[in-house]
Structure formats: structure tokens, C-alpha cells
Amino acid sequence: MFLGHYAVGLVAKKAVPRVSLGTLFLAGQLVDLLWPLFLLLGLEHARIDPGNTAVTPLDFYDYPITHSLIGAILWSGGLGLAYAFLKKDRRAAVVVGLLVFSHWVLDLITHRPDLSLGLGGSTYFGLGLWNSVAGTLIAEFGLFAAGIVLYTRTTTPINRIGSIGFWSLIGLLTLIYIGNITGPPPPSASLIAVVGNASWLFVLWAYWVDKHRTLKPS
Ligand SMILES: [Zn+2]
Secondary structure: OOHHHHHHHHHHHHHOOOOOHHHHHHHHHHHHHHHHHHHHOOOOEEEEOOOOOOOOOEEEEEOHHHHOHHHHHHHHHHHHHHHHHHHOOHHHHHHHHHHHHHHHHHHHHHOOOOEEOOOOOOOEEOOOHHHOHHHHHHHHHHHHHHHHHHHHHHEEEOOHHHHHHHHHHHHHHHHHHHHHHHOOOOOOHHHHHHHHHHHHHHHHHHHHHHHOEEEOOO
16 A cells, blocks of 8 residues: 555544644555665565565565564554654553554555564465555545545645645645556566665655645644
């Protein structure tokens, strides 16, 4: 899943309007932001495997640190606690923690069974929505559209960065997703490990844009 992870961040703005969209993106995408780093370090592994599912040409055969159920629980607790400690806002910290965990739930729905329980073992979870291109597109774009509607109902731009900056972020995420779906498989897993780190840009971009928007009076 790609757009869906950003969508939950946009949706969450309604629940915790004072939390920056950057933090909400960071939480919803945390394990995918860390995944390229673990690939680079050789601690997790993936390979190119066209046809692995109808949607993705990647075989996520070893990524338990970022994508096991226990890993997801630990990352959720970790970021939630860090947020509570830094910002002293318990409610927002719970939402941040839940957002981190939502990543695993959305991946559970979309991935083939490649999500492990813990570091080892032979039990793998995944409901395989990725076997259906139509189903995946409906889920991704449906969630993303809902997120955009809720975020733009909660906040309003105070200048051009808040409007043009926001819509260019949405546009670029959409283009990247369409490129991923329609383009050829990536040439190598090591390229993904390098290029994947660029996703941090969307987190920074969201912090920047969110600063140039204000909450709508409710
Ligand atoms: Zn993921």
C-alpha cells in the first residue's frame, strides 16, 4: 500500500488538529521510512519478482524488523511514547501510536502472506488485496480521497504555500503511485534501498505545508 498510508495521516488531522501533518505522515509511514535503511544495512531483504502479486513486482521475503506484527507493536509504542514525552499530549500520542500500527493493518490487507509474527518463525500474514488490481486501486484512491476531503475540511491555507504546496504534494504522491503501478519493475532491490530514502521528503514537505495552513473554525 502506498497512498493509503498517507491517507490515514490526512484523516487523523480531523481527530488531532493540532498535530502537524508532517508528524501524522511520519507515523503512518514510519516502518516504510525505516525499511530502505534496513535494506541498505543488509538487515532486511527484498527481491525483484515480477508477478509476485498482480500489483507489485517485489517479493518482501525478509523484513521482520519493520513489518512483523511484534515489530509494528514496538514501533507504535516507541513513537507514541516519544511523542508523549516530547509534547506532553497523551491523546495525540495515542493517535500517533495508532497511526504507526495502522501501517501494519493496511499492509495486512494488501500484501500476500509475507508479514511475520516476530523475528523468526514460519507464520506469515497477508490477505492479498494486491492480487486484484481493481480492488487495490479502489482502496488506495478511495482512502486517499477521503483523507484529502477531511484534511481540507479541517484546515485552510493562509498563503500560497499552504494551497499550492499542499496540492503539489498530493499531485506528486498520486503521480508516483501511478508510475509505480504502470511502470516497469525497478531494476534492482538495491536501487529501492537507495531511492526509498527519498520518502522522508514527503514528511518534511507535509511539515512545511501544514505550517502554512490554519484550522478552520468548527
Ligand atoms: Zn509497509
